[in-house]
Amino acid sequence: AQTVTQSQPEMSVQEAETVTLSCTYDTSESNYYLFWYKQPPSRQMILVIRQEAYKQQNATENRFSVNFQKAAKSFSLKISDSQLGDTAMYFCAFMFPASQNFVFGPGTRLSVLP
């Protein structure tokens, strides 16, 4: 079965500090995509960062970066210089190219404190 585990239901961080959200997944496939999505209280699903499994280089988007360890099936998200607007649920997910649908983890609720 394809599963995604996020072991931290809730986390908090002080504004301007750095926080890392963990994610592990289980699949026997070798070709897939990995994602982090942000869901603020508005419920909108917002793409934070995307990683192709065949790429060894870790993806980076401004203050957001990932640590992708394919052998360990680990895909953590690091948020630097945390801002109040980063307060949201964060979901780790993967997708197989052929299926076109996401498998999401249960989410981590992140609170950025002033």
Place this chain on the structure above:
Amino acid sequence: NAGVMQNPRHLVRRRGQEARLRCSPMKGHSHVYWYRQLPEEGLKFMVYLQKENIIDESGMPKERFSAEFPKEGPSILRIQQVVRGDSAAYFCASSPAGTLGNYGYTFGSGTRLTVV
């Protein structure tokens, strides 16, 4: 471009009634996906449709749930004889034809269904 439009945003139904959730994909998108998010959980895939075709319904409950994406008009997710366990947020997403991975994949803001 208005993005993926879902309506209503909130829907309240009594047990045993029918719920109809609508999704208008982004302009130029011909693929639609429905997901369900139970309280305090991640989104779970339900069904993938193209115009007039169901491509993958592996996540749909076997009874009471159906989905369609007609040639004209929005995609509809229909839940018959709703029960309290159907209370959830239902998300629609759309993508253009021929996309790989999540390129162009856009989510709507969801419909929150409450069954009383």
